[in-house]
Amino acid sequence: xxxxxxIYRDFxxxxxxVRALDNINLNISQxxxxxxxxxxxxxxxxxxxxxxxxxxxxxxxxxxxxxDVTKLDDNALAKIRRENIGFVFQFFHLIPxxxxxxxxxxxxxxxxxxxxxxxxxxxxxxxxxxxxxRAKHLPEQLSGGQRQRVAIARATIMRPAILLADEPTGNxxxxxxxxxxxxxxxxxxxxxxxxxxxxxxHLGKRAQRQIHIVDGKINFEK
Amino acid sequence: MTVSDxxxxxxxxxxxxxxxxxxxxxxxSIGIASVTILTALGESAxxxxxxxxxxxxxxxxxxxxxxxxxxxxxxxLFGETPRDLTLDDANALLRSRYIAAIAPINIGSAPxxxxxxxxETTILGSTASLRRVRHLSLAEGRFLPEIESEKSLPVCVxxxxxxxxxxxxxxxxxxxxxINDRRFRxxxxxxxEGESIGVDFDEIVVIPVASAQALFNTESLFxxxxxxxxxxAMYKAVTDIGKIxxxxxxxxxxxxxxxQDSVIxxxxxxxTALTLTVASIAGISLAVAGVLVMNVMLVSVAQRTSEIxxxxxxxxxxxxxxxxxxxxxxxLCLAGAVLGVLVGQFSISFxxxxxxxxxxxxxxxxxxxxxxxxxxxGLIFGVLPxxxxxxxxPVLALAKR
Numbered sequence: 090x091x092x093x094x095x096i097y098r099d100f101x102x103x104x105x106x107v108r109a110l111d112n113i114n115l116n117i118s119q120x121x122x123x124x125x126x127x128x129x130x131x132x133x134x135x136x137x138x139x140x141x142x143x144x145x146x147x148x149x150x151x152x153x154x155x156x157d158v159t160k161l162d163d164n165a166l167a168k169i170r171r172e173n174i175g176f177v178f179q180f181f182h183l184i185p186x187x188x189x190x191x192x193x194x195x196x197x198x199x200x201x202x203x204x205x206x207x208x209x210x211x212x213x214x215x216x217x218x219x220x221x222x223r224a225k226h227l228p229e230q231l232s233g234g235q236r237q238r239v240a241i242a243r244a245t246i247m248r249p250a251i252l253l254a255d256e257p258t259g260n261x262x263x264x265x266x267x268x269x270x271x272x273x274x275x276x277x278x279x280x281x282x283x284x285x286x287x288x289x290x291h292l293g294k295r296a297q298r299q300i301h302i303v304d305g306k307i308n309f310e311k
Numbered sequence: 312m313t314v315s316d317x318x319x320x321x322x323x324x325x326x327x328x329x330x331x332x333x334x335x336x337x338x339x340s341i342g343i344a345s346v347t348i349l350t351a352l353g354e355s356a357x358x359x360x361x362x363x364x365x366x367x368x369x370x371x372x373x374x375x376x377x378x379x380x381x382x383x384x385x386x387x388l389f390g391e392t393p394r395d396l397t398l399d400d401a402n403a404l405l406r407s408r409y410i411a412a413i414a415p416i417n418i419g420s421a422p423x424x425x426x427x428x429x430x431e432t433t434i435l436g437s438t439a440s441l442r443r444v445r446h447l448s449l450a451e452g453r454f455l456p457e458i459e460s461e462k463s464l465p466v467c468v469x470x471x472x473x474x475x476x477x478x479x480x481x482x483x484x485x486x487x488x489x490i491n492d493r494r495f496r497x498x499x500x501x502x503x504e505g506e507s508i509g510v511d512f513d514e515i516v517v518i519p520v521a522s523a524q525a526l527f528n529t530e531s532l533f534x535x536x537x538x539x540x541x542x543x544a545m546y547k548a549v550t551d552i553g554k555i556x557x558x559x560x561x562x563x564x565x566x567x568x569x570x571q572d573s574v575i576x577x578x579x580x581x582x583t584a585l586t587l588t589v590a591s592i593a594g595i596s597l598a599v600a601g602v603l604v605m606n607v608m609l610v611s612v613a614q615r616t617s618e619i620x621x622x623x624x625x626x627x628x629x630x631x632x633x634x635x636x637x638x639x640x641x642x643l644c645l646a647g648a649v650l651g652v653l654v655g656q657f658s659i660s661f662x663x664x665x666x667x668x669x670x671x672x673x674x675x676x677x678x679x680x681x682x683x684x685x686x687x688x689g690l691i692f693g694v695l696p697x698x699x700x701x702x703x704x705p706v707l708a709l710a711k712r
Contacts, residue, residue, distance in 0.1 A: 176625070182621045
């Protein structure tokens, strides 16, 4: 499903060039459960951003469903993201002025889905993350764990094939962290490709495939 | 993303920052209100003056003695030519087949008195045709009789003010009025028509032109009012008048001919230009409001950087982001325009109460233009912030919390 070939990503910092990704080769198939681990600044977030089509590699080839996506324009990339990729962030990234339900609705609004269907799917999504009674709450009225559930509901509302989570438990206490991981794993068992970036080796070990990145290179894989 | 969703999301964003939004709406509405009010004032002044000139008569041509050769100068008000315009000249004009009626006019100032009361006023010598040419109406009695213009007759028609001041609460008809040392019988009273350009007919006494010539001891006419048969005949009449006078004045066309059209046209042009100038000056405030809109939108983009990054990650295209921010700017500006038009309309109504005799109204095109201009301003000044939002790098935008 995802094929990365000889991916390099360089950043210009002042007059120095920093290589964030150094010759990454990766094949990821549907339904996998992958954790990406590594120290800060190792390039794991950059890798996730490139997989998510938010960032462009400096060189290399990226095939998404056998399609070369390095040459697509902004609109096409936005469409692929909208239809195939769900995001979960460390800092939730909920829009503060919108209620939980309205936050979950956003990807469907961008996709131009009609109002009735949106309402229906939001109700289902809210129920599936166990927040039916909190649907009309603003993010500031929810706990960290609840906010991350809203974010997961938003990430999965378009039924994407890929779910990308960047430190999903980084901002949560260990109890809600486990709850969130279990929720993500449930989604993986339903067939969603799950890629989790984490510092936490304990959490990382739960994945069937573990990728360690150091200095922009894949150090080892299990 | 459907249009209604775009506007609804933009509305939610505006609602989240209600104070900033209302300030921008206020700025925009001040601009719109000043444009509409000033346009209304200018437009009303224009229609007021054009109406005044139109009420002077229909297809009116005015013949003045004397001629200025330079262009652009005022026509001479009093004859500066060796050859006066005489009654014979005036009667000769009737030979033209494009002329329906003429009214020779002789004007002067003299004391009038009756029943022991005396005042100085304007005496206007003319013929029965004056009524037709100048659209005069009578409150009582009749106008000057249809007699040969050379014939003098001791009758007069007086204006309302003269009647009220000289014949206080008495019947004026049939009374003798003394003008200088001659007596005239009052045969009619003019209906009050208020101040009209040139002459205030309420303060005037009209007598037969021959009588006025005798009274002021002059053969020369102040001017001749000519009514052409139709609008298209007016210019042919002008040519005829020139020819006839030239023939009578030893080959010299020593008169100035003014058509009502050209006067109205000139005033119309001047006042339209004035209105547009004033409106454009007020338009500067709209530009200022536009810059404010841009400022607010730029702040909005900066504050919502991570939200924009999120929307991009969730699959918003650049186009959708531009649409979202433009919708926000457009809604702010439209709200400002609607408020501004209301404020303008309210102020105009208020002014109308203060000055009821002046015809005030906001022209429809001004309302439409105000709405369009504000919307255009908002969109033009909204494009830059919207593009800025759309071009944000999603990775960097998301990193900002």
